[in-house]
Amino acid sequence: RIPFDLPEAESELIAGYFTEYSAMKLGLFMFSEFIQIAVVGALFATLFLGGYNLPFMTDAGFSFPWGTEIALSQAVRVPLQLVxxxxxxxxxxxxxxxxxxxxxxFRYDQMLGLSWKMLLPLSLANLAVTVVWMWLAGGGQ
Structure with a gap:
């Protein structure tokens, strides 16, 4: 994906490796790219944002921390969760x-410079800090 998709550019007249495709085959490739956006959004919402639940929502309705509970029927709860x-x-x-x-x-030279000069040292520093942190916290035992 952008900005790391160096082999192709959507603004070009010829779309890189899509040159030999036309009509339905090209349409399926483009459709699959946009379906991927929806699938990643659905997975992220499910895994990290609580899926179909709102904050303080349970299977019976809403249960707030201060003790208030609002019961909801299934006919109200299911469309609310879907929306x-x-x-x-x-x-x-x-x-x-x-x-x-x-x-x-990024151009190829910019991508290589970013990878070798910034991302690799940053990842090695992250690894070193994590090792020292775990050693000091006694996590190695």
Whole structure:
């Protein structure tokens, strides 16, 4: 994905390795890219944002920390959960597309410089800090 998709550029007249495809085959490739955005949004919403539940929502309704409980019937709860999940997925899709259209593309020399000069030393420093932290915390025993 952008900004790391160096072999192709969507703004080019010829779309890189999609040159030999046309009609339905090209349409399926483009469709699969946009379906991937929705699938990633759904997985992220499920794994990290609570899926179809709103904050303080249980299977019986709402249960607030100060003791108030609001019971909801299944006819109200299921559409509310469906709308909540689809709203989270739509928001995540918008965020992914916004990032995709906002970030610039890197040239090959810029990507290699970023990888070797910034990301590799940063990852090694992260590894060293984690090892020292675990050693000091006694996590190695």
């Amino acid at each position: 909540t999940f689809l709203g989270k997925v739509a928001l995540l899709c918008v965020i992914q597309i916004q990032i995709r259209w906002t970030l610039p593309r």
